[in-house]
Amino acid sequence: MGRNLQKLALWAVPLAFVVVLFYWAIVKLLGLGLQQNWFAVFGDQHFHSVVWFTIGQATLSTLLCLLFGVPGAYVLYRRKFFAQSFIRALIAVPFVLPTIVVAIALQTFASSLPTIIVILIAHLFLNYSIVVRTVGGVWQNFDKEIEYAASIDGANQWHTFWRIMFPALRPAIVSATVLVFLYCVTSFGIILLLGGGKVSSIETEIYFSLTQFLDFKTASAFAIAQTVITVSVFALSKVYGNANAGLEQASESDSSSRIKLREWPVVLTTAFVVIAVLVLPMLQVLMRFSWQGLLDLGGTGSRQLLNISVWQATGNSLRNIVIAGCLAMFFGGLVAWLLSRNRWSWLELPFLLPMGVSSVVLGFGYLITFGAGWLTVPLVQAVLATPLVIRIIHPALLSLSSEYREEAIMAGAGSWQIWRLVEAPLLAQPLRAAAVYASLVSLGEFGAASLLSFGDQATLPVVLYQLISRPGAQNYSMAMAACAILIISVFAISMTSALVQRRRRSF
Amino acid sequence: MLKKKYLAVVTAALIGISISGCATTSEAPELTVAVHDSVVISDEQLAEFKKETGITVKLVKAGDAGALTNKLILTKDQPIADMFYGIDNTFIGAAATAGILGDYKAIDFGDVCFNYDKQWFATHEQAAPETIDDLTRDEFRGLTVVENPTTSSTGLAFLAATVGKYGEGKWQSYWESLKANDVRIDSGWEEAYNVNFSGSAGKGNYPVVLSYSSSPAFEDDTVSIDDGCFRQTEYAGLLTGGAQVEGAKKFIDFLLADSFQKTIPDTMYMYPVSTKVALPEAWATKAPASLNAVVVDSKLINANRSSWLKTWDAIFKN
Numbered sequence: 001m002g003r004n005l006q007k008l009a010l011w012a013v014p015l016a017f018v019v020v021l022f023y024w025a026i027v028k029l030l031g032l033g034l035q036q037n038w039f040a041v042f043g044d045q046h047f048h049s050v051v052w053f054t055i056g057q058a059t060l061s062t063l064l065c066l067l068f069g070v071p072g073a074y075v076l077y078r079r080k081f082f083a084q085s086f087i088r089a090l091i092a093v094p095f096v097l098p099t100i101v102v103a104i105a106l107q108t109f110a111s112s113l114p115t116i117i118v119i120l121i122a123h124l125f126l127n128y129s130i131v132v133r134t135v136g137g138v139w140q141n142f143d144k145e146i147e148y149a150a151s152i153d154g155a156n157q158w159h160t161f162w163r164i165m166f167p168a169l170r171p172a173i174v175s176a177t178v179l180v181f182l183y184c185v186t187s188f189g190i191i192l193l194l195g196g197g198k199v200s201s202i203e204t205e206i207y208f209s210l211t212q213f214l215d216f217k218t219a220s221a222f223a224i225a226q227t228v229i230t231v232s233v234f235a236l237s238k239v240y241g242n243a244n245a246g247l248e249q250a251s252e253s254d255s256s257s258r259i260k261l262r263e264w265p266v267v268l269t270t271a272f273v274v275i276a277v278l279v280l281p282m283l284q285v286l287m288r289f290s291w292q293g294l295l296d297l298g299g300t301g302s303r304q305l306l307n308i309s310v311w312q313a314t315g316n317s318l319r320n321i322v323i324a325g326c327l328a329m330f331f332g333g334l335v336a337w338l339l340s341r342n343r344w345s346w347l348e349l350p351f352l353l354p355m356g357v358s359s360v361v362l363g364f365g366y367l368i369t370f371g372a373g374w375l376t377v378p379l380v381q382a383v384l385a386t387p388l389v390i391r392i393i394h395p396a397l398l399s400l401s402s403e404y405r406e407e408a409i410m411a412g413a414g415s416w417q418i419w420r421l422v423e424a425p426l427l428a429q430p431l432r433a434a435a436v437y438a439s440l441v442s443l444g445e446f447g448a449a450s451l452l453s454f455g456d457q458a459t460l461p462v463v464l465y466q467l468i469s470r471p472g473a474q475n476y477s478m479a480m481a482a483c484a485i486l487i488i489s490v491f492a493i494s495m496t497s498a499l500v501q502r503r504r505r506s507f
Numbered sequence: 508m509l510k511k512k513y514l515a516v517v518t519a520a521l522i523g524i525s526i527s528g529c530a531t532t533s534e535a536p537e538l539t540v541a542v543h544d545s546v547v548i549s550d551e552q553l554a555e556f557k558k559e560t561g562i563t564v565k566l567v568k569a570g571d572a573g574a575l576t577n578k579l580i581l582t583k584d585q586p587i588a589d590m591f592y593g594i595d596n597t598f599i600g601a602a603a604t605a606g607i608l609g610d611y612k613a614i615d616f617g618d619v620c621f622n623y624d625k626q627w628f629a630t631h632e633q634a635a636p637e638t639i640d641d642l643t644r645d646e647f648r649g650l651t652v653v654e655n656p657t658t659s660s661t662g663l664a665f666l667a668a669t670v671g672k673y674g675e676g677k678w679q680s681y682w683e684s685l686k687a688n689d690v691r692i693d694s695g696w697e698e699a700y701n702v703n704f705s706g707s708a709g710k711g712n713y714p715v716v717l718s719y720s721s722s723p724a725f726e727d728d729t730v731s732i733d734d735g736c737f738r739q740t741e742y743a744g745l746l747t748g749g750a751q752v753e754g755a756k757k758f759i760d761f762l763l764a765d766s767f768q769k770t771i772p773d774t775m776y777m778y779p780v781s782t783k784v785a786l787p788e789a790w791a792t793k794a795p796a797s798l799n800a801v802v803v804d805s806k807l808i809n810a811n812r813s814s815w816l817k818t819w820d821a822i823f824k825n
Contacts, residue, residue, distance in 0.1 A: 193694055193698075195694070198655075198692060198824070208658070211577055212573065212657065213813050214577060214601070215813070303545065303547045305545070306544075307566065307568045364581065368582075450574075451574075451578070454578070455566075455567035455568055458568075469696075469697045
């Protein structure tokens with residue numbers, strides 16, 4: 001009895017966090033919209049075409065990511081070849097870049113292609129690494145012996161894949177599919193810039209109905225449609241494949257073998273995607289780097305475009321990362337831990353919902369509810385990052401063998417001791433991954449920040465957007481210099497962490 | 508261990524929040540002016556204003572004119588500024604309807620006009636367009652890039668200009684012919700001018716672009732077409748929720764004084780409303796204001812913007 005009460009009290013902490021900082025703001029905004037005969041919007045033909053376009057482009061983008069990502073996972077994590085860690089580090093970079101930069105890079109790179117193709121390429125550019133890393137992480141830990149045994153038994157490779165590997169990979173594939181689909185359904189910066197207004201998704205329609213017309217009615221209808229799609233996808237993912245696999249970070253492994261001759265088609269496809277879709281757009285940005293642009297980052301742009309320098313905006317972003325990251329780790333970690341300790345798995349849903357809700361809607365909700373203080377941006381980002389933290393830590397906690405716990409309890413260890421001595425060391429890797437992803441959400445978040453972070457509180461993506469979308473060669477070169485620095489430093493960090501991991505293992 | 512560390516950081520952050528919260532309330536009162544991103548008022552000018560009046564001005568850049576207006580409307584219960592500078596005639600109607608607007612005055616204006624690349628038409632031995640009707644003619648097929656009015660204030664200005672020039676009910680056919688003539692639609696000015704316009708640093712493929720009458724002052728060999736131009740007027744004014752009424756009035760007077768008005772062309776690419784100050788040399792010769800700009804009533808714009816954009820959208824999506 002006392003135990004249950006204690007647990008209930010613990011649940012109250014993260015629930016209060018998400019109720020105050022997410023549901024309150026959302027309900028307040030929807031409250032403005034759900035007046036008069038708001039449901040009339042649902043009968044609108046334009047409404048239908050936008051919803052179907054959104055679902056259609058997200059489906060195509062997701063299929064594309066799977067089509068190229070699964071073979072990519074095989075090549076990059078199941079096989080061993082020269083410069084592999086280099087390429088693994090490379091493919092992680094786009095995921096981190098502000099979407100605004102991705103959009104500009106792809107605009108110059110692929111402007112002659114039809115709009116929808118450019119959008120699909122941009123989504124592939126951004127989400128390729130999600131599929132590769134999630135699926136690759138499971139794949140490389142898959143026991144080689146089983147595969148070997150199967151081949152001795154006369155099963156051909158295709159057979160081995162479908163009968164033995166695919167069932168093992170399915171949770172990871174479903175999980176990656178869900179994530180990519182949700183990112184593409186809520187994609188904002190990409191469709192805003194690359195769509196050129198010729199196509200509109202739910203998210204951009206919400207943005208325009210609010211920023212252009214303050215039309216809360218239409219925005220609310222679209223926001224509800226988006227949430228319905230999100231929740232349905234979650235529900236489906238629960239039914240198919242028990243998608244508890246999160247965004248595990250793959251670790252280096254020596255068990256993989258070299259590329260076989262007949263695997264070259266897969267290898268060439270992967271090479272093509274990595275070079276044409278990932279590397280070339282990034283090179284576009286790097287080639288526009290200039291030292292003058294770098295020097296100008298200390299100023300506020302031509303004609304004082306910015307309130308603060310790009311370095312100060314970077315400072316704001318770093319501060320937000322620390323606040324948002326800590327809050328998300330604390331609340332996300334707490335929820336994951338509580339989830340792993342009882343059977344109320346539906347309690348996960350209220351915390352996962354922010355992942356599928358329009359961040360533009362959230363930004364507007366905050367503006368109405370909390371005004372525009374400096375703390376609003378890191379708080380929004382914490383709310384947006386928490387679901388990711390849960391989805392990384394929760395499966396890791398589940399995979400911890402319960403035997404350790406039982407033994408420890410038998411030995412008289414308390415909860416805290418179990419955590420400190422048994423669980424924490426085993427969880428170090430997923431915790432680190434969760435912290436990294438939470439920081440990435442905070443760093444790249446644009447939808448809410450574009451509304452909430454202005455004046456001397458502007459964040460790095462907002463400042464880059466200002467520089468890129470305003471006149472002046474100086475602004476442009478500053479934006480390119482900043483983006484180039486971002487690309488290079490993200491790559492350097494990604495590379496270093498891969499090397500550090502490898503060295504650890506060799507001890 | 509890890510969790511303990513996070514707890515400590517969170518606690519530290521919360522303490523930091525409360526401290527900084529106290530710090531801001533104890534500061535001396537200052538005049539907070541919400542402006543759009545393109546407003547430039549130099550530190551020297553602000554220092555001069557402080558010397559004259561004793562008032563410290565804090566500028567808050569809040570996005571483009573539309574974002575500025577909507578932020579002020581949405582935060583009217585917790586105002587983010589005492590006054591504004593930079594809401595233009597396409598948005599002032601919305602601000603008035605929302606009831607956030609006190610007294611306001613025009614400070615500067617600009618003209619949204621088509622520009623063309625002189626060099627391109629010279630090398631292709633072709634006459635350059637002179638009117639916006641020319642852009643629908645066969646010899647200019649696929650040469651024009653226009654900003655999307657649903658995503659760009661420049662584009663919206665031109666859409667309003669076509670309504671003003673051709674009249675309600677007739678402007679649609681102009682856009683249909685533009686579309687039939689393979690006009691390119693870009694989401695923003697930057698993309699249209701700096702990426703796709705052949706006369707800018709981007710060296711794009713389109714020799715005609717929707718920009719400003721002032722742009723040729725900054726880009727050699729480009730010319731503004733004085734037809735179908737939209738006059739955009741920017742205002743400064745009081746906000747109903749603003750605390751510093753006297754200070755705000757003084758600041759508006761300051762914005763209208765010659766010392767500030769004469770800096771407007773060089774810093775903001777706009778024309779001063781004051782006729783007493785002279786335009787810079789390059790402006791006077793290469794980038795004068797339009798002589799017959801279309802003026803569209805701001806109330807009309809605010810009332811019809813939604814239906815215009817929906818109609819425009821329907822034309823371009825079919």
